[in-house]
Amino acid sequence: MPSLLSLIWAPLVAAAVIAVGLATGCATPPQDDAESKAAFVEANDPLEPLNRYFFEVNFFIDNVLLEPVATAYAHVVPDPGRDIVRNFFDNLKSPVILANDVLQGDMDRASVTAGRFLANSTIGLAGLFDVATHFGWEKHEEDFGQTLGVWGVSEGPYLVLPIIGPSPPRDTVGMAVDYFFDPLSYYTRNTDRGWIPYARRGVRAVDFRAENLEAFDDIERTAIDLYATVRSLYRQRRNDDIRNGEPAPLVPVPRVTIDDNEGDGKGKLSLRSQ
Amino acid sequence: MRLRGIAGFVSAGIVLCCLLASAASAAEANSSATFIRSLGEEAIAKLADNALDERTREREFRSLWYDGFDLKTIGRFLLGRYWRRATTEEREEFQELFGQFVVKAYYARLGQYAGETLHIGNSRTDGRRDTIVSTEIRAPNVPTVRIDWRVRERAGEHKVIDVIVEGLSMAITQRDEFSAVIQRSGGRVEGLIEQMRTKLKESN
Numbered sequence: 001m002p003s004l005l006s007l008i009w010a011p012l013v014a015a016a017v018i019a020v021g022l023a024t025g026c027a028t029p030p031q032d033d034a035e036s037k038a039a040f041v042e043a044n045d046p047l048e049p050l051n052r053y054f055f056e057v058n059f060f061i062d063n064v065l066l067e068p069v070a071t072a073y074a075h076v077v078p079d080p081g082r083d084i085v086r087n088f089f090d091n092l093k094s095p096v097i098l099a100n101d102v103l104q105g106d107m108d109r110a111s112v113t114a115g116r117f118l119a120n121s122t123i124g125l126a127g128l129f130d131v132a133t134h135f136g137w138e139k140h141e142e143d144f145g146q147t148l149g150v151w152g153v154s155e156g157p158y159l160v161l162p163i164i165g166p167s168p169p170r171d172t173v174g175m176a177v178d179y180f181f182d183p184l185s186y187y188t189r190n191t192d193r194g195w196i197p198y199a200r201r202g203v204r205a206v207d208f209r210a211e212n213l214e215a216f217d218d219i220e221r222t223a224i225d226l227y228a229t230v231r232s233l234y235r236q237r238r239n240d241d242i243r244n245g246e247p248a249p250l251v252p253v254p255r256v257t258i259d260d261n262e263g264d265g266k267g268k269l270s271l272r273s274q
Numbered sequence: 275m276r277l278r279g280i281a282g283f284v285s286a287g288i289v290l291c292c293l294l295a296s297a298a299s300a301a302e303a304n305s306s307a308t309f310i311r312s313l314g315e316e317a318i319a320k321l322a323d324n325a326l327d328e329r330t331r332e333r334e335f336r337s338l339w340y341d342g343f344d345l346k347t348i349g350r351f352l353l354g355r356y357w358r359r360a361t362t363e364e365r366e367e368f369q370e371l372f373g374q375f376v377v378k379a380y381y382a383r384l385g386q387y388a389g390e391t392l393h394i395g396n397s398r399t400d401g402r403r404d405t406i407v408s409t410e411i412r413a414p415n416v417p418t419v420r421i422d423w424r425v426r427e428r429a430g431e432h433k434v435i436d437v438i439v440e441g442l443s444m445a446i447t448q449r450d451e452f453s454a455v456i457q458r459s460g461g462r463v464e465g466l467i468e469q470m471r472t473k474l475k476e477s478n
Contacts, residue, residue, distance in 0.1 A: 035355045036461040222379035228454030232447045240441025
């Protein structure tokens with residue numbers, strides 16, 4: 001979600017990340033053994049100590065602010081009311097989704113987005129009601145981070161930004177570019193209503209949190225390492241978004257060709273990728 | 275003429291092989307889909323009975339997990355590169371703790387049965403033993419949930435080795451987490467085992 005704040009922040013945070021990272025934050029690659037080195041490379045998280053720090057900050061903000069507000073919102077406002085709020089803000093995002101549908105060369109989805117925007121902005125009373133879904137034009141999300149992914153740009157090293165949350169370079173760039181795809185950005189900037197994008201961002205965050213109260217609780221309760229779990233889930237979520245929910249290419253699951261019954265692990269157990 | 279005859283024979287052979295192969299994998303995909311269907315029906319039959327007391331329900335869930343899932347393969351996948359270095363005792367203890375861990379963690383995620391139904395969609399094979407069976411869980415008044423089941427056949431028996439919910443693989447998520455825990459314990463599998471024990475105690 002684009003906002004001026006993120007545009008200003010991105011370079012500042014990047015500078016801070018580099019400065020602090022150079023001083024203290026960089027994870028030192030393990031020297032001791034092959035497995036740990038391979039795990040370090042696979043995690044692709046060279047700034048892990050700093051990322052974990054920002055993750056804790058964000059977790060704290062969630063605990064004291066976002067979660068209580070979202071819980072109250074879910075209790076006070078009944079489902080249909082929350083649907084109206086979500087529809088309205090989703091509809092405002094349509095131009096950004098449309099731009100990215102087109103950039104991804106997906107004209108079918110682009111026409112769905114355009115149809116939704118027209119139908120919901122008019123018959124749907126300025127987006128308050130999602131009538132387009134009843135016409136078979138179902139909602140989908142797109143952003144420039146996903147577009148870059150479709151173009152084959154890799155995610156880059158993992159990065160957690162304060163307040164914004166997980167935002168590796170590809171998605172940080174995506175967020176900044178989406179700002180310029182959004183007519184609302186220009187309107188609010190030219191009319192001195194710069195607070196509107198922040199307000200929208202805030203409302204959407206509360207709404208998302210309210211819709212997923214139980215899922216968040218479950219993950220928090222069962223995770224041994226919440227940071228690592230969220231890192232894994234974030235990456236899988238983004239990859240699924242980039243594929244538009246199409247099946248993932250099969251991930252090789254190692255096959256055990258000969259059982260290591262003795263358990264001495266010497267030459268009898270052979271793990272192979274398919 | 276003779277050459278053309280040979281070419282024709284070879285290409286007919288190739289076509290035949292392909293047909294046989296796709297028939298075989300279609301049959302394989304079919305039997306995996308049947309397996310998931312019956313697993314789903316069994317789960318609904320066992321867990322949907324809201325009259326069951328918690329203890330019985332948890333026991334039913336445990337038996338579904340131990341019968342329907344290939345725990346050995348899953349355990350090895352989760353430890354990933356650390357499996358090799360784990361001692362036999364560590365492997366056994368890990369498998370045991372992970373079994374308990376899943377029952378605790380995932381059982382708690384099951385709410386009361388609210389009319390959910392399992393709809394079997396497409397299946398696809400990866401060319402070898404695994405089949406991905408796509409399903410949807412539908413229930414009144416809530417969004418449909420997309421679940422893919424990775425099924426492996428071994429000696430004619432089907433077992434689930436991964437559950438992928440809305441594109442999020444439970445096996446990959448768990449493996450990434452465990453790998454991070456081991457790495458932060460200085461590469462010791464024992465470090466993970468200790469933390470799993472603590473976690474299980476907390477939830478008891």
